[in-house]
Amino acid sequence: MLLLTPELADAVTRHALAEHPLEACGLMAGPAGGTPTRHVPLQNTARASDAFRFDAREQLAVWRELEARNEVPRVLYHSHTASRAYPSRDDVAFAADPTAHYLIVSTADRTNPELRSYRIVGGHVIEETVVVAGPASR
Numbered sequence: 001m002l003l004l005t006p007e008l009a010d011a012v013t014r015h016a017l018a019e020h021p022l023e024a025c026g027l028m029a030g031p032a033g034g035t036p037t038r039h040v041p042l043q044n045t046a047r048a049s050d051a052f053r054f055d056a057r058e059q060l061a062v063w064r065e066l067e068a069r070n071e072v073p074r075v076l077y078h079s080h081t082a083s084r085a086y087p088s089r090d091d092v093a094f095a096a097d098p099t100a101h102y103l104i105v106s107t108a109d110r111t112n113p114e115l116r117s118y119r120i121v122g123g124h125v126i127e128e129t130v131v132v133a134g135p136a137s138r
């Protein structure tokens, strides 16, 4: 199960819609083993509608910042612009962190974006429930 505040769920969905028809990518940081607390959008250097790639320098800087803040990338997310929110063959192949939540936002239907989360362990895809709840600050 992945627990997200409404703010985090909204931030990721808005990022995906803003980048559409290109894929968006990024992460949610938080304490190891804990609930994600912070949205970190990342550039998609692939600039494609069907692929994403982190910028190596940006990734290095962000990962260093996480380390300095004693955080880990709890959620790694990207969007699918023309297909449902299910990991592609490449998504599974590149999923290296069995402790991370792999979140996919589908913007195929822009009026009704679909947000789903997975664990990907040893090539196996396990869907998990996404619960959006918590203190909503307006």
Ligand SMILES: [Zn+2]
Binding pocket: 078, 079, 080, 086, 087, 088, 091
């Ligand atoms: Zn994908």
